[in-house]
Structure formats: C-alpha cells, structure tokens
Amino acid sequence: MNRNFEEIAAGTLAEALDKLKAAGGVPDDFEPKIVIERPKNPDFGDFGCALPMLMCKATRTAPAICGRNLMDKIQAPPGIFDEISFAPPGYINFRVSPTAWFEGLQAVCDIPDVGHGQKVLLEFVSANPTGPLHAGHARGAVLGDIVARLMKVAGYEVETEYLLNDVGNQMAMLGLSIFYRGRQALGLASEVDFPENGYRGDYIREIAARFVSGQEGRDFCAASYPEGAGRDDNPAVRFAAGLLTEEIRKTLDCLAIRFDHWFSERSLHDSGRVAFLVNRLLESGAAYRTDDGAILFSMEGDEDGEDRVVVRGNGVPTYFAADIAYHDEKARRGYDRLINIWGADHHGYIPRVRAAMGALGHSPSMLDVILVQMVTLTRNGEVVPMGKRLGRFVTLQDLVDEVGADAVRFIYIMRRADAQMEFDLELAKQKTMDNPVYYVQYGHARVASIVRKATGMGYQVPSFSPDLLSSLTLPEELALVKDLCRFPGIVAQSAANCEPHHVCFFLMELCKGFHSYYTKYKSSERVVSDDRDKTLARLYLVSRIKSVLGYGLGLLGVTAPEEMRCEGTDVES
C-alpha cells in the first residue's frame, strides 16, 4: 500500500474548494493548481498549501477569510491526518498521524511509476574512439548511467546507447598517426614527417608498435597512406579504433557503466541510409544544392539559424549528415523519447538536429538534450591542460584508479548538470575521508553493524507490524520514519527531471539524522537493549534505514559496504 499523502491532501483541498463553488462562494472558473509542499518549519505540519492566497483574487476577500471558509468545508479521509489547520497569512497545513507515517515504511523502496512505460533511449559519452576517455568525459558518463538507473525504477523503459563516431577526418587523423608511428618503428620515417595535427599521445606509439608486429600492419605502413574513401577506413584505423573502443569499454566498466547498445556511425554510411536521407531532404526542399556542389540544410524557420552543410563540395557528407541519419534511425526504432547528454560546447548544435528531425517528419520535441557543463580539472589548484592531440591529459582510467569509482561517481553526480564545476585531483585524494560518499557508506556500514550485532544475539529483524510503533516514542524516531517515507518521491522526481543530485542530498540527510539519533541515545536508549519490544521496533526501523541507504547507493551505482575498515590512515593505536 503506497499512500501518497500529498495527493490525499490535494484531493481533500480540491473537494473543499468544489463545495465552496457549489455554495457560490467561489467563482466556478477558478481552477488553481493545488500545490502541496513541505514546510521548512516542522511546527507548521508535514504538508502545507497556499491555496487561500490563491483564492484571494478570485473571491476578492482576505486570505484569512478564504482560509476559514475552506477549513469549514474540509473533510479529510479518516485515519491519516491528526491535524488540519489554517495558518496566517494564508496556508492550510496538514499533520500526518504517526500511524500513517509508520505504515509508509513498508513501501519505502517502492518507487512510484511516473514513467508509465515511456520508451526512452538515453545516449551519452559517445566520445570518438581516437584515444582513451579522459577525465572530462566522466561527468556525462556518470550522469547518463545514473539517470538511466533512476528512470528504470521509476517506470520508464530505458535503453542506453553509445554512438561510435568511427567516420571522418578525426578517424583519418588517427589512422595517419598510427601510420607514421608505425613507419618510425620500422625505421621508414623520422619525427619531422609526423603530421602537425596528429595524435601525439604515447598510446599511439603503443598501438602502432602492436600494429606493425603483424604482417598486415607492416605491409600497410610500408606502402603509402590511402587517399579518398580509404583515409578513414583502412587497416590502421580499424586496428586502432578497435583497440581504443575496447579500452573505452573497459574503463566504463571500471566505473560500473555498461551500455545496452554500441551504435556505429559507419553503419549508417555503409547501409546507404545517409545518402538516402540527404536525397529525401533535397526532394522535400528542406535542403538545397549550391553552385559549388555542396548540399546545405535550410534553417529558414529558425530565427537566426544559418544554413548548414550536409554534404561538402567534394561530395563527402559531414558529421551533421550522419547525425541526421542517426536521429532518424533512433526515432524510427520506436522510442517515445530520445535523451542525449552532450557537453555544453555542443549547445549550438541542438536547433539544427531538432530542425532536421522535423524535416524528416519526426516530432522535434521528442528529443531532449541534457547539457553538462565543463569540468575544470586541477591539480593543487593548477589547471591540468586537456587535449587529445597533445597527448597531455588525465585519462578517466587514471582518475578512477586514483580516486576510486565510488567517489568519482558520487562527486560528479552531486552537482546539478548545468553548473560548471572544478575537480581537484589532489584535493579529492587528500580529503578522501571527508568525502560525502564515505559519510553515506559509513552510515550504511554502521547500520549493518547494528543489525549484525542484534542478529548475533539471536534477534531476527521483524517484518512490519503496526504494534511496533508503540515502542518508537522518541521524536528522532518519528523524524527518521518521515524521512524514509520521502525517499520514493525523491527518486521519482529525480528521474522525471533528470536531476540525480537530489538523491545524494537525501542520502546524506538521512545519514545525518541517523548518526545524530545514534549518538544522542547511545548511552540511554540503544537499539539493542534489555527491552525486547523496543529492540525489535528499533531493529525494524534500522533495517529500513539500511534498505533505503543500500537501495539509494545502488541507484547511484555506488557500493554499499556491510563493513568498512580503517586502512592507510595514521591513526594512533
């Protein structure tokens, strides 16, 4: 039984309002949106609504009068609210009975269905396989993975996808870089031959060395680099991209991120889909050919949008062309909604993708783009330069190895996506013990420890029974019960809005409440005591906290340890 107190309160108010309308006290066309909120000050109650304020204008009476009138008509369903009261200047407040709250504990990990089976494709990371993932990719990767996890439990049918940009100039440059490093390894070229814009990372040398250790690689590097269509599709490119893709996959795996689909951009070219759709755009007039033979997509409907090149003058389609085909493909696969997570530097790209979808008969509004702002990586306060071509960057793998997957995930997801953030490597390592993720994990381990202790003494965690409540008389215990009951709503809302940071903050607050309760009563009212009834009741509460912490951490993809040991610290013994 999942009781939604907000809905009940809203329904109660709506009924009272209807009665006032019927009595002629309120105009019939007054249809306010009844918003139930949680007052910051607990003295006001558990839920509140500013409906009397909204009624003022429609009725042309003071909010206090509106409130009184409303109060006269309110008939709440029995057994839920202990108190419903008017509070100046114009609020109606509801206090839920402890019994009703306590019953909510049974459903504390049942997330309400807000997705209603909506089919969603979530695309993220999608970095070029021209090098390892770097620290800058972490944010989008973690956000995408956690949004997917949240949406799944909130009733969405989510699939995740990584688009491999395995076509184009950057792939050609990858092949060329491998080619020259291979020639160097074979003694056929010197450093001065290396292309100016080539990828200079050490990983290129390593891959090239492996490439020329085989006969095909040696033959390839001994010949001249292919021109034309072979520039970005040849043995060197395929060899390097294959290895790099595998490395990307492994790094993501270390971060507990696994994709449902890996989609190859090349497949859209090979199948002729790109060319087919460009033709369709030409036929429909959405695109046109210029004098020099290029094909441009018309952004006419867009306010200040310039027309965008789809096919170059030399006949080679642009990335935009492939992306048009890709989004068409995604739309045709039967999803209700497409969500892309892009770096903020791609924001200018959104209108043209939407426009192209519209031109192909899809609804542009089915595409949502979550922009993640840049992360400045610093070490001891100094900005770490990032750039694949220079080969000087902190790889995501390094980051995970240094800081740990749990901390990386938690730190990146704590912030709203649309705010820039700074991530200092040394700080993240030095302050490991102050890291919020450890605070929550410690809370889980501590709760687990209590359950362990109790079961070691022969207790069993009881299942729900209303009788247990009579032993939970401390105000902090009721506060914990209320907090726990907030969890399903927090998850559902975070999923619906793609804002997972709320889950982090909730878990930290829950831990704080528990730690505080624990410390305050550790010498008087312990969980495990001589009083059997109290012990069982508190054991039930504690086990619910453990469930929520464990479930919540699981949604964040962070481990929930049963125990934590102090290791590597200089604690005096």
Add this chain to the structure above:
RNA sequence: GCGCCUGUGGCUCAAUGGAUAGAGCAUCGGACUUCGGAUCCGACGGUUGGGGGUUCGAGUCCCUCCAGGCGCGCCA
C-alpha cells in the same frame, strides 16, 4: 557582435513562485565505561552580482547592466 549556461556566507554547493534562504568544508569551542569517533553537539559567518519590473509573495519568472565559462567550421 549573436547564442547557451552560471553568479547564493571565506570555499564547494542545496532550495517544485511560498512561511525565519539551508547543508558540507574551513575556523573556534565542546562530547566517548557498553550497538563502529570515518561520529555527534554548539558558535561564527548572507543586502542570494547591481538595478528595474511582474506577483498577495521572487534566490527562483521578465527586462537591463556587470562578471565568469562555452559555442558561433565544407571539424567531429
């Protein structure tokens, strides 16, 4: 020049248009005979970048200015 994002205590960040703007870190002062001190309690700290506007009510919405970041390619 145009566009997108951001501006909240010393620092990092919260706050579905609602009641007294909240946490953590840092600083200072406290708390352990028994379930994990990786904890807890308290203090200090704010004109929510400035100015207008909408509203019964604005950190939140609109306008404008200032500051920072990112875009504006026949790169991907």
